[in-house]
Amino acid sequence: MFSLTVCDHIMIAHSFRGEEFGPAQRLHGATYAVEAEFRAPKLDHLNLLIDIGLAKTELRRILDSVDYHNLDDLPALAGQNTTTEYMAFHIFNLLSQACRHGALGDGGRAVAQIKVLLRESPVAWAAFEGPIA
Amino acid sequence: MFSLTVCDHIMIAHSFRGEEFGPAQRLHGATYAVEAEFRAPKLDHLNLLIDIGLAKTELRRILDSVDYHNLDDLPALAGQNTTTEYMAFHIFNLLSQACRHGALGDGGRAVAQIKVLLRESPVAWAAFEGPIA
């Protein structure tokens, strides 16, 4: 299996519901360093898994929907605790759609799996990975 | 599959038996940067894979059993060459037990797989991953 990973980051505010969260129930924030990994069993005739320029552009477009926002206020995330693991899943879904709908070109249509990993601090990160539905 | 990773580190002394180890047969030591990755197919009602506070506390409790020790002197490791790959397996087993016995809460009981990765230097690391037995 081949994989290609591109990185970017977002800076968001949010708060959590649930006593389990302790001080994280207060409005606080995070820089999420985002790693988007695309996997496919073969390369195209140019030896590319995916057009890296398209991948970066599309990841940025998706991240713009949450970057520099208070996640508590976003309709797309209403009713959700925006934990790191959930946000990885949220971005996974948007990237999967982008692949299916052709936003990442022919290479994107051939992507079999995606993994989205979000680093919230130097000592903690979360990810979601799965096949493109 | 979701995953959540927490990190910590230990500073240990040890020596190896076997000519294959060359100068590492002498008593020396290592900082192991430890990454404990918990995997589960779904999140709980709070969108958590596991309580990250419990995970850090339990990882620390487990690491305290080897941290700042000469591994050659520990009964729990008697007769073993404490290679990086073996130590990853050793910590994997202790974390698996902790999950099964409820030390990581309900989230811990729902963990399907664990990966423990130990970085011994900037250019070498080892890991063990597997289902919770």
Next chain:
Amino acid sequence: MFSLTVCDHIMIAHSFRGEEFGPAQRLHGATYAVEAEFRAPKLDHLNLLIDIGLAKTELRRILDSVDYHNLDDLPALAGQNTTTEYMAFHIFNLLSQACRHGALGDGGRAVAQIKVLLRESPVAWAAFEGPIA
């Protein structure tokens, strides 16, 4: 000159005043990875610059005053744009006071300079360094 650096991190929300900030005028957040560097011209009789345990504890105590908060709401930061460079200066001042007042022991009293560096993302960071006033 000797130096000793200890690290920690905080997760905060804030917003900026001023059109120059563009989308960062909205409420958003950041993980600041904090590096506190203590400098002194010599070591003590134990070959220590400073008690690293005290340094970590005191840095954590200082960071607790801003960690998991919306900086826009904190009286200690009222009227300030809490840019990364300003927050480095703010933490520098609190660490300097701690050294002068003995919270870091005799080693802390012998510290000549402090540098506080805050990483806001993988591609941007800011710092303040200076003599202990």
Next chain:
Amino acid sequence: MFSLTVCDHIMIAHSFRGEEFGPAQRLHGATYAVEAEFRAPKLDHLNLLIDIGLAKTELRRILDSVDYHNLDDLPALAGQNTTTEYMAFHIFNLLSQACRHGALGDGGRAVAQIKVLLRESPVAWAAFEGPIA
């Protein structure tokens, strides 16, 4: 599953054929930080997955065939666009051969899978992983 990873790096020049590559059609270069991960279901009697010294030596020998070269001029890569994903596959193949042919000792013969990951910049990397054929 156990894994052991060793790292090295190469500095190469190359150019790409295909309009999709934009400015990368010009002769340019890259530092590839190379991570070679060896996986096996069990350890040997010394608790080793593989002799790490042999692994480093063999990885270096393989990398010497491309290090400090213009990849456009190498017969072994003739007719190929030497993308990061392709170079990961190329090095994977050479490492697989080395394992099969005994260059990594008995441990190498027991390796089940290899993953080769090449970091081309702080924000992009590619990999190939698979069973040893």
Next chain:
Amino acid sequence: MFSLTVCDHIMIAHSFRGEEFGPAQRLHGATYAVEAEFRAPKLDHLNLLIDIGLAKTELRRILDSVDYHNLDDLPALAGQNTTTEYMAFHIFNLLSQACRHGALGDGGRAVAQIKVLLRESPVAWAAFEGPIA
């Protein structure tokens, strides 16, 4: 002293003249991860050292003059061995000019010193730092 650092990277080809360079006399290449650090004794009325957006844009504009090129062919570098330390100096000069000429705004005119650091591999880097002439 305050400082603000922004990062970017370039991918270049080049070769060196001089037997001291051994295999690096051949045409090869490098990814240079570039860290541009701006230093000033005080912040402006918005608590900014420099407009980080302008800094990133100007650094990118400067790097575009060498990115994806064979440095051996660039008139601006004719007759120079483009070692990492020399390239740090070259970029330092261009950033200094940009500050003096107002490309980084009023904040840029108040910058006292610049440090440019280029990482050529995980285990080697070079830098040039000095006052703005």
Next chain:
Amino acid sequence: MFSLTVCDHIMIAHSFRGEEFGPAQRLHGATYAVEAEFRAPKLDHLNLLIDIGLAKTELRRILDSVDYHNLDDLPALAGQNTTTEYMAFHIFNLLSQACRHGALGDGGRAVAQIKVLLRESPVAWAAFEGPIA
């Protein structure tokens, strides 16, 4: 001022004298990632600060005197608490001598300052820097 930095690492065992050290009074160990920074006001006719090959070789030769050892047993360190800050100073002295005695060539003789930084864990490091005596 120019600088060039090369990196390596050592894996050592040691123990500390003094109640201040708590559990670190026990025999334990550390991986020290070593960064050796050479500074000089100008480059030679090849645009080199120092021959990077000589620098790596000499750093390795110096590190071999402590690598894979129990520092408590080494005559060169007798009577010293081998703290990270002290070990940085110890390696600084050996590198300074090497520069003065010509082991790093003409470039080494022109080095004005050296900084040696030792990372003992992902969250703590120490350094010594000074002019070559």
